[in-house]
Amino acid sequence: xxxxxxxxxxxxxxxxxxxxxxxxxxxxxxxxxxxxxxxxxxxxxxxxxxxxxxxxxxxxxxxxxxxxxxxxxxxxxxxxxxxxxxxxxxxxxxxxxxxxxxxxxxxxxxxxxxxxxxxxxxxxxxxxxxxxxxxxxxxxxxxxxxxxxxxxxxxxxxxxxxxxxxxxxxxxxxxxxxxxxxxxxxxxxxxxxxxxxxxxxxxxxxxxxxxxxxxxxxxxxxxxxxxxxxxxxxxxxxxxxxxxxxxxxxxxxxxxxxxxxxxxxxxxxxxxxxxxxxxxxxxxxxxxxxxxxxxxxxxxxxxxxxxxxxxxxxxxxxxxxx
Numbered sequence: 001x002x003x004x005x006x007x008x009x010x011x012x013x014x015x016x017x018x019x020x021x022x023x024x025x026x027x028x029x030x031x032x033x034x035x036x037x038x039x040x041x042x043x044x045x046x047x048x049x050x051x052x053x054x055x056x057x058x059x060x061x062x063x064x065x066x067x068x069x070x071x072x073x074x075x076x077x078x079x080x081x082x083x084x085x086x087x088x089x090x091x092x093x094x095x096x097x098x099x100x101x102x103x104x105x106x107x108x109x110x111x112x113x114x115x116x117x118x119x120x121x122x123x124x125x126x127x128x129x130x131x132x133x134x135x136x137x138x139x140x141x142x143x144x145x146x147x148x149x150x151x152x153x154x155x156x157x158x159x160x161x162x163x164x165x166x167x168x169x170x171x172x173x174x175x176x177x178x179x180x181x182x183x184x185x186x187x188x189x190x191x192x193x194x195x196x197x198x199x200x201x202x203x204x205x206x207x208x209x210x211x212x213x214x215x216x217x218x219x220x221x222x223x224x225x226x227x228x229x230x231x232x233x234x235x236x237x238x239x240x241x242x243x244x245x246x247x248x249x250x251x252x253x254x255x256x257x258x259x260x261x262x263x264x265x266x267x268x269x270x271x272x273x274x275x276x277x278x279x280x281x282x283x284x285x286x287x288x289x290x291x292x293x294x295x296x297x298x299x300x301x302x303x304x305x306x307x308x309x310x311x312x313x314x315x316x317x318x319x320x321x322x
Contacts, residue, residue: 099184
């Protein structure tokens with residue numbers, strides 16, 4: 001069975017210059033997926049487009065050290081890429097010393113300030129990037145190891161840089177610009193997975209949730225409120241009035257000893273009140289971690305657990321006051 005990596009309706013060009021009537025032609029870049037440097041997808045994960053989508057969707061809720069961060073709906077590009085660097089020779093000829101480096105700037109409309117703020121976390125991080133064009137081609141690199149192992153990787157970046165905002169002046173909207181800079185020869189190792197229309201929309205980033213105390217803890221009962229971060233939708237209970245009433249989707253930890261309550265049995269019930277906007281979390285008083293005198297750290301479960309329950313979110317941790 002052919003692998004989906006570099007498996008296109010028409011064949012990739014080899015070292016020869018002849019070509020058929022069907023060729024690969026990058027279209028306008030409409031999205032990107034930021035991943036930690038060194039992230040790779042195996043031949044199994046690129047066996048089909050569906051396998052790749054599954055692997056990438058899984059990566060969006062992985063621990064942050066291995067997480068994928070998709071960006072959608074670029075509105076325009078400013079190509080500030082360098083020309084080839086040349087040396088002027090004594091007899092008047094010019095010699096190309098190296099390829100010019102790429103510098104792509106994309107304007108973001110959807111997501112506005114909240115997305116811009118989130119993307120600025122990558123400004124000083126070592127990351128790779130997959131690009132997505134308007135024909136649903138995911139663009140990266142096809143890397144072959146010295147032992148013949150083939151992997152699909154992102155494009156290493158000099159820096160992925162989200163600029164400070166340029167404020168609305170009454171004649172144009174506020175400008176949010178995402179910059180990517182990378183070597184001019186990266187496409188010599190071009191790799192791509194062709195998706196179908198709508199497939200990229202399956203690959204979405206997590207939405208952050210901010211939890212806070214809903215009141216003092218009484219014995220084994222903690223109270224929590226939750227809201228989507230950066231004005232992203234208000235009270236989480238209004239969005240998930242029943243979905244989060246599941247004990248295994250929450251985590252309790254003794255704030256003094258650091259001991260976690262049992263993931264399966266440490267919480268006996270969770271109930272949301274639409275009237276107060278508060279989740280009532282009742283701990284198992286028989287759990288070894290339970291200590292009536294110690295404050296408790298409250299958070300939602302790991303993003304991967306929430307995602308498996310159909311909730312593509314991640315929360316902070318807060319301490320319940322006694």
